[in-house]
Amino acid sequence: MNTDNNTQNSIAGSVKHTLRDNVDFMQRILPLDKSFDLIERKMQIGGRDAAFYFIDGFTKDEAMLKIMDSFFGVQSSDMPEDAQGFLEKCLPYVEVELLADFDSIVKNVLSGVTCLFIDGYADCVAIDCRTYPARGVEEPDKDKSLRGSRDGFVETIVFNTALMRRRLRDPHLVMEMKEIGDSSRTDVAVCYMEDRVDQELLQNISNRLENLKLDALRMNQQSLAEGIFKRKWFNPFPKFKFTERPDTAAACLLEGKVILLVDNSPSAMILPTSILDMIEEANDYYFPTITGVYLKISRILITLLTVFLTPTFLLLMQNMQWLPKVFAFVAVKNTVNIPLIFQFLILELAIDGLRLAALNTPSMLSTPLSVIAGIVMGEFSVNSGWFNAEVMLYMAFVAVANYTQPNFELGYALKFMRLMLLLLTALFNWAGFLIGVILIFCFVGFNKTLSGRSYMNIKLN
Known part of the structure; x- marks a missing residue:
């Protein structure tokens, strides 16, 4: 980014009413002229100037094509006075929200969300029509089962949460999303059954994640594990259990355990654990x-x-x-x-x-x-x-x-x-x-x- 160290991690500033001011700010923060995959797309919506910001490769082309096609049909008389009214009347899409500060906007753009600025609106319209490159949910090579499901976690965190939500259709299943790493800003999901989890353990994990000071999760879950619990170097026994099977993770949730999912990692971290948990596998439960x-x-x-x-x-x-x-x-x-x-x-x-x-x-x-x-x-x-x-x-x-x-x-x-x-x-x-x-x-x-x-x-x- 074209920014100093003080603004790299926290970008101060609020969205202005004038599109020119917002565009100038985004051009200062994002290397639009250097990075080929950072796209700035300007157009007119209902007679007002507008600018899209998104990452090439993260956006669903068909969804964005339909959204833009609908914008070309908006007349000047149809444009509401504020951004909230624009969401309600002119944007035919489900996953949308308004963002008022540039720190959230830049984070969303770099995460794959399309952000839209419209002249006269003091809010940014975030359109979550992103898609991540992902492989199939094949059974993991290391943790196979003679019976049971043949799916496994992948590197996309949304797919992993969906694999567990498919198995546990319970309103008590909570999946909290947190952001770890000043530079990487990696998504970490804390999954638990609200009516079964040990509240003291959950609070302990939440506090550790909130107070975690890391520049980036360079090695995904391993960096997270070392950050939230620094173990003694002379004791080689692992303190966390990892699994690539969503059925194993769902079973642990029903036992009151906490599951941590890290974006870009095809495994789940299970807390707490014991030596007996370590040597268990899925075959133990798929047989009489x-x-x-x-x-x-x-x-x-x-x-x-x-x-x-x-x-x-x-x-x-x-x-x-x-x-x-x-x-x-x-x-x-x-x-x-x-x-x-x-x-x-x-x-x-x-x-x-x-x-x-x-x-x-x-x-x-x-x-x-x-x-x-x-x-x-x-x-x-x-x-x-x-x-x-x-x-x-x-x-x-x-x-x-x-x-x-x-x-x-x-x-x-x-x-x-x-x-x-x-x-x-x-x-x-x-x-x-x-x-x-x-x-x-x-x-x-x-x-x-x-x-x-x-x-x-x-x-x-």
Whole structure:
């Protein structure tokens, strides 16, 4: 913008009666001569000069064509004395409002709303006939369900609120729109059931959003999460649950939770949350009760194994006398050329390397390259003497088991806990293993979330 730092975030000034003054102000604020997508369209309506301001690509051409066509039929005698009368008699459209200050006008123009100035009116007419580029509401790749709906959130916040409103036709469903970021001015929707939400939690979230001082939500929901709740860097467990499924978000609303939707982000932030909420998924509810309970128990046990399997194996290999004879087959048979702890650490890094490579590999090549990488790391690395077969087996289980729970942040938090437990066990034997287990429970139990509850869902003072 052609404006200094003092007026960039807050643009002072009210709409004038004279069109020339309003046009001059808009030309000073907006870079109309530099930005090709900022359009100024001048015309006459009922014998009065008028000027449209909008962004090319955000406006529905057919709707604007019909609106302008109706304006050409307005006669001078039909023009009301004020802007309110113009809305009621001359503007055949639904989503319209009057704006009196330039701060709101510029914000609306940059958001895609068409703003109209008419000579003699001390108000700006805002016509919300915008449309945003959006992809289809396909089922998210990460959070799939064997049954249930196949739609998912997209990057357009209005579409996301509509997906939830379609499921909850309840007058108590409230969706408050807030604006975050001095420069980005990103739309953030606070969604809750008015008759079920914890009012103290809702007030806490509202206060944090109102007092949030950010220049821009550069990374969408992650920037918002770090702004409203600054977590301790040494505790990797996530404090928020994210979902890309509107049915999951609607179910959480019925449980009294608060949902935060950020424009340009295809996921919903759920507050408050606990460790049990983190490991839940939609499949737990789309099956009969006994099946859902079995899936939950299986996921919990597998999650625990991903943390404790390799450290327990390392502890037993350091204390062979503890290994019962019935489990003697788990012991390492071949020569250990590289200490077990370094084998585990190298494989942990290698698995992350393969994961990152898969993200940047074209889809048509990902399958053959994964097969080649599996053969090389599996058979050839064991035959070369770098790794033992038992170590490869347990790390393969850990790598696959990480995908049994849908939360990406929780998966890496568990990985860090496993690495800490491996290092402490290698350094201090059984004492280090015991200390590591205690630290893990401390990380989980004392991880205080936004609602004042820990991951174990116990109220903290």
